Amino acid sequence: MTDATIIDAEYEAQFGDYFALLKPRVMSLVVFTAFVGLMVAPVQVHPIIGFCAVLFIAVGAGASGALNMWWDADIDAVMSRTARRPIPAGKVSAQDALSLGLALSGFSVVMLGLATNLLAAGLLAFTIFFYAVVYSMWLKRSTPQNIVIGGAAGAFPPAIGWVAATGSVSLEAVLMFALIFMWTPPHFWALALFLRKDYNNAGVPMLTVTHGRKVTRQHILVYTLLLAPLAVWLGFTQIGGPVYLTVAVLANGWFVKGAYDIWRRDENMAEADKYRTEKSFFQFSLLYLFLHFLALLADASLRAVGFL
Template identity: 70%
Template sequence: MADIHTYEGAPEAEFGDYVALLKPRVMSLVVFTAFVGLWIAPVHVHPFVAFCAVLFIALGGGASGALNMWYDADIDAVMRRTAGRPIPAGRVARPEALAVGLALSGLSVMMLGLVANWFAAGFLAFTIFFYAVVYTIWLKRSTPQNIVIGGAAGAFPPMIGWACATGGISLESVLMFALIFFWTPPHFWALALFMKEDYHKAGVPMLTVTHGRAATRRHIFAYTLVLAPFAIWLGLTSVGGAFYMAVSVLLNALFILGGWRILKRDEVAAEADGYGVEKRYFKLSLYYLFLHFLALLVQHWIGGGW
């Protein structure tokens, strides 16, 4: 792996550069799902404890982002989408990123154990390890199933939030995990459809690179069909209700329809319009996940579950 480090004459690292190491835009959705998992759990948590728990889960997520940027600095440097990140841009040295990631990992796990419980803290530690080692170091560069298996790391936060409140795992938290787990592949494969050349240049074996765009389109549609039953099943549990169910049915109908349009796209036409359909589907996928968890929060607030 190429050594990416600050170069002579590079601008001094600012506070914002270290914040950028934590991937705040990516982690914001992760933190939101963790908050929802904690707040809708059947055990009341004091608002201050809940705030601290979400804060330390966020720090743990940021630690994962820093460790990911440390290891992937060589890949980030050749991809147009990531070339401006702090390490490839020369503003933060790789050893600094590693130090930040390790320090925040230890701090977040220790503090979550003290403020919530040690089961949740151990879960957070496992999640950081899974994202940094299993996904970033092992899967990402070795298999086109990197996103499928590695996506579990992004699906654990609502389970961690739930565990902060209850000290354990339940069907509801497992289904929240499943919602994110099966959402992740079509979300990232849609991005890969219009960013294929970046992954090709970086040598990342995304499905678009190893199997082509046509196979990727088939996989996206298949996953929308697998995802929908889990999303709707969640609405039939103690955290669901009529409001959540209505939102989920509508969102899944739109997501399946979008997946069908992706499946039927002609590659020549897709290139001609700059992959507009794929980009809109990618944006829809962001709303899909956010609105599902927002619906869970609203359902909890209004009550009326089954």
């Protein structure tokens, strides 16, 4: 990692610049899935404890984002998708991002441990370490399987929420983790298909760069086919129900169809139609997780009022 940006001496960083270091869009998904993991657990949690748990998990996710931006400042500067981030844009120094990430990491882990239990705090600490060190510093720049293994970091929040409530790990927590873990590769590979030049210019060995588009499309189909039954399986556990099963069957049917369309599409199609299939698949993938976790929350609400 090198500090590839020049900080404007006349510019004074604003609160929004530091907040952007926390990757608020990613944090919103972390907050939602952690909240669902907490709410569907078979243990009633005091509202204040629950609020604190989700808050500290969110802060931990933000810490991971800041550490990732600190380390990736050099490649962010050459990718069109990330060039406007605070460090490459010259709004925040890499050192400030590192300091913020480390401070928030320690704060979030300690406070989650005090608010809930040590196992939840330990999982949060491991998640931050995994994203900042294992994924960002090692996997991302060294292997085309970076997003496959690195996806574990984004899959932990619902499991941490569950553990914060119950103090233990169960099949349901593992399946919520697995749902996000298996969703991550097809989600990011679809993005990489139409942003291949960005990753190539940055020297990031995404599958599209190292093995080409055809192999990437094959991988998207395989992972989606593995994801679908796993997602439906979650509906047959104690946290599943009719709402979740309906959503899982319909959403995964569409997801498999989208992956199949990507796999079979013609490389030589007209320029205007290029990547339309990939973009459609990627856009639905953004909704995919939200629908599944919202459905889990709906079934939990129905159980709470006695309808299930």
